[in-house]
Amino acid sequence: MTPTLAALVDRPDLGLLVRAGAAHLDRPVQWVHTSELADPTAFLEGGELLLTTGLWVRTGAAAYIRRLHEAGVAGLGFGTGLTHAAVPAAVIKAAEAVGLPVIEVPRQVPFIAISKAVAKAVAAAEYAAVTRAYQAQRALTSAAVRADGVTAVTRQLARRLDAWAVLLDPRGSVRAGDSPLLDALRAELARFHAGPASLTYESDGVEITVQTLGAGERIRGFLAVGRTTRLTPADQQVLTTAASLLTVSFERPQAVEAATRRLRGGLLRLLLAGETELVAEIAADLWGELPAAPVRVVLAAGPSRHRQTPSTGPRTPTPSMPRTGIRCCW
Structure with a gap:
């Protein structure tokens, strides 16, 4: 202090x-x-x-x-x-x-005695603030790896900042925490068009700081804290740490889903190229055994130039559709 x-x-x-x-x-x-x-x-x-x-x-x-x-x-x-x-x-x-x-x-x-006293007190206060921030960051990191990591991080943030903290999804619905100023807070979210960004403003005597969550321009949520006093630089660091941890928790499933889609697409291309045994080996480790042949593949959507009248009969294989025991339905 x-x-x-x-x-x-x-x-x-x-x-x-x-x-x-x-x-x-x-x-x-x-x-x-x-x-x-x-x-x-x-x-x-x-x-x-x-x-x-x-x-x-x-x-x-x-x-x-x-x-x-x-x-x-x-x-x-x-x-x-x-x-x-x-x-x-x-x-x-x-x-x-x-x-x-x-x-x-x-x-x-002597005047220098007063200068030294204040300098030592200021240094002690800064050291105490850094120590508190470090301890808070460790506590937030520990909370993030729990099964209820999102809720735990939000709760720990409120405790460490002695403030209310609330986590909102992109539509403004509460995911964790709470705030007595939810309606006013939701009204401010329209000011955010892309991330990352932050906003500090006052409402009913409360200093509120809102920070967007998400990597890149897409906003995946909002983290807001509020208390009667302004956040110190050390408090801002704690808030930034919490926002980073929550962003990672939001982006990880998206990254995994995107990687899974790319993997499935690659396996399908291998399958169509005739690498049936390789695909079967990989798929068995990830999703289980492939369906037994013959397999019907249905093209449900795509550019109009590729759409044809459905047919239940076998087609003559083309260079883009090798003989792999696959029977297609178009």
């Missing part, structure tokens, strides 16, 4: 003192930056704890605090004992007006 201002203030080794914005100490601190510029916002991204000794105070505290607030700074760390003996009243007043936390940094606490 990203460190907060409250976590820094609670550390006795830092000795930090809250001077303004005590109600907003739950703000996460993404990084620490030091600046004495009158307007440092061009060098900020938002979420920083900005450290300063207050050289800029003479340029106007209210305007400075307003700029920091608009830039999304998490808080202002004001070092005392150098430029100022205490945090100026004008700074405290301006910060309270906009709800910007101001933390006094006593002279004996």
Whole structure:
């Protein structure tokens, strides 16, 4: 979890003192930056704890605090004992007006100590997120090989993300899981025309992420998750893993079916070419013994130029129909 201002203030080794914005100490601190510029916002991204000794105070505290607030700074760390003996009243007043936390940094606490504390906390949070993602991916993989793999993966995903998760087929019917926003979710599926694709949107205060399933352009299903908070990058990795596992489970039967069709077509061509013994040996291992001769083959459909009047009598073999003991009915 990203460190907060409250976590820094609670550390006795830092000795930090809250001077303004005590109600907003739950703000996460993404990084620490030091600046004495009158307007440092061009060098900020938002979420920083900005450290300063207050050289800029003479340029106007209210305007400075307003700029920091608009830039999304998490808080202002004001070092005392150098430029100022205490945090100026004008700074405290301006910060309270906009709800910007101001933390006094006593002279004996070097700024680098705060930077190190935040850097270690951020690194620990990132490591914890990676560890959770790894554990979740292992759990999803184990779930995928179960007999009820599709249901197990969907259930495990919901548990790992602390969210609801639902698996829908291409028509929007539920295959696994559940969602309290099914009707609204189905209405969004029309926005997908080909895969792979993903969509994140908000509905009734819930952040919903939908990901298509399937290899190539064809969509074989949709995986959706929803919770009140946005998915973190680590959560996105977990969702991607679940989607990949479900895609494999959907594509495997299709691939097997396609391979089986090609195999049957190849055996039929071998049979028509007179390789009866080879076909019989292969077919016996896969489907059982071939029917005993004579065998009637019926052409039920095909291009009009190949259609002829049915006949129950034997035909004279042609080069494309060798003598194999097969009797055809056209």
